[in-house]
Amino acid sequence: MENTARQIPSSFRSQADGLAYFDSLSVAPVTGLAGLWQGHGVASEHPLDGVLENLGWYGKRFTTDLRADALLFAVGPHRLVAIDPAMIPLRLAFRFHRFGRTQVARNLFSYLQKICRAKAPVASLRSMSFRGKTSTAMVYDRQPITDHFRRIDEDRLLGVMAVEGVDRHYFFVLTRTKRAP
Template identity: 25%
Template sequence: MIASGKAYSAEELMPLYEQLEPVSIEFMLGTWRGGKFDGGSEPDPINWYGKRFDSAAHAEPLLVRAKDGSIQAYTALGAAQLREVKFAGKVTATLIYDKQPIMDYFRKVNDDVVIGLGDIKGKPTDFFFHLTRDN
């Protein structure tokens, strides 16, 4: 599904997400390239690159690609931390934003790919994205 670049709805993704195994905080450490399941139909005003998890206590929830090609933290939404939280019946590594009512729950596709589900307070829990480990 990721490789196809096609759009997939939350109704299609949720049953698959629920079957995936949870991940630990340690598994998530490092830098990850991101992508969305929108088939390229939604504009990307910040030129999103991915996420970086330095430790349980500190993460950069949004990395962007600058005009010069460098990867930088997008600071407008603040930093974040990782905690293990139960969601959809499984305890998994969860990114909790410091300054926003946002939590991202992660599930393992394989050793280098995870699916994230963004939970924004007051909105439907239906924003899926994928991350690939950036070696």
């Protein structure tokens, strides 16, 4: 059964609620995802809740050869910049997550974007088992991160970012966009 009329929660009361919702969704096949996807986080008491949005996160771009721009940021109203996640020190990001939600962090990140730009796609799409189902996952090339996806409907995915060694998961929604990549 397709999940066509599903409402997306604006937040989850807990990680367990987020994972239960994720588990209720159908698999997202690795084919047919090519294109530009706009994202937004779903609060779940994760340290990174609100950080990406504060920094101008736009979403992700998947290519037909199963590669991906894992972190796209809006630079002005008509330009997207792909950031190389390998340039982000994960331990510091988790430790200073409150700073990531400040105006100072937003301003600093706007300057750091030039040195953090990706020269090519930085992740790969593949089928992978997670929580009892095989679905599409995006595996980062140079970070211990995997984003697992389940289908909300034809044009929306729920993502769960899993970082090796971190018990909590970051939840986000991707919506297929018609914006030119």
